[in-house]
Amino acid sequence: MPARQSSRKDAVRNREAVLAAADALFTRRESPEDVTMADVASAAGVGKGTLFRAFGDRAGLLRALYEARLEPVRQAVETGPPPLGPATPPHERVPALLDALLCFKLDNQRLTLALEESGGSSSPYRAEHYERWHSLLRTALTQIPGLTGSDFTAHALLAATRADLVEHLAGEERISRERMRAQLADFVTRVLAPVHGEN
Numbered sequence: 001m002p003a004r005q006s007s008r009k010d011a012v013r014n015r016e017a018v019l020a021a022a023d024a025l026f027t028r029r030e031s032p033e034d035v036t037m038a039d040v041a042s043a044a045g046v047g048k049g050t051l052f053r054a055f056g057d058r059a060g061l062l063r064a065l066y067e068a069r070l071e072p073v074r075q076a077v078e079t080g081p082p083p084l085g086p087a088t089p090p091h092e093r094v095p096a097l098l099d100a101l102l103c104f105k106l107d108n109q110r111l112t113l114a115l116e117e118s119g120g121s122s123s124p125y126r127a128e129h130y131e132r133w134h135s136l137l138r139t140a141l142t143q144i145p146g147l148t149g150s151d152f153t154a155h156a157l158l159a160a161t162r163a164d165l166v167e168h169l170a171g172e173e174r175i176s177r178e179r180m181r182a183q184l185a186d187f188v189t190r191v192l193a194p195v196h197g198e199n
Helices: 002-028 037-044 048-055 058-079 090-107 109-117 128-142 150-159 163-171 177-196
Strands: none
Touching: 002 037, 002 048, 002 058, 002 109, 037 048, 037 058, 048 058, 058 090, 058 109, 058 128, 090 109, 090 128, 090 150, 090 163, 090 177, 109 163, 128 150, 150 177, 163 177
């Protein structure tokens, strides 16, 4: 029993070391593609076998790092107060959710870009992180009286926060964080405006 507990502690410690190393590497490197599993294993001081056993592959490591960074947002969405929490009226919550997602992607550009590009042959719209956000938005949109097509609308709104678009706007077009947030808020308002009888 003590040996098993020690083994579990080692696994937890290794996992934390790997996530910390991956976090630092993705922050420092110019391109997400420059970070290899071998780089992460070396920086974490673990063998590549340990890395693959814990995360499966590079995409699994990216997902784990994404989830670790996203945890504060997830808690705010699931149990927090308005404007992100579940008690928020849906027409207020939808813009807040998208703003939180945009800010997260701006703060984690390299990681989210790497994650969205790591799907291989599978559709990015089948990725767990995408389906979770889509389901959350679709549910909130469904609760807005008079709004139809909540499934498509959720996809369309999420398209405005894709990591490659965020990188393009922030990098090549040099749009500031605050302007990008304001433009997204205006876009969401216009999408939802007909529901509230606005022009």
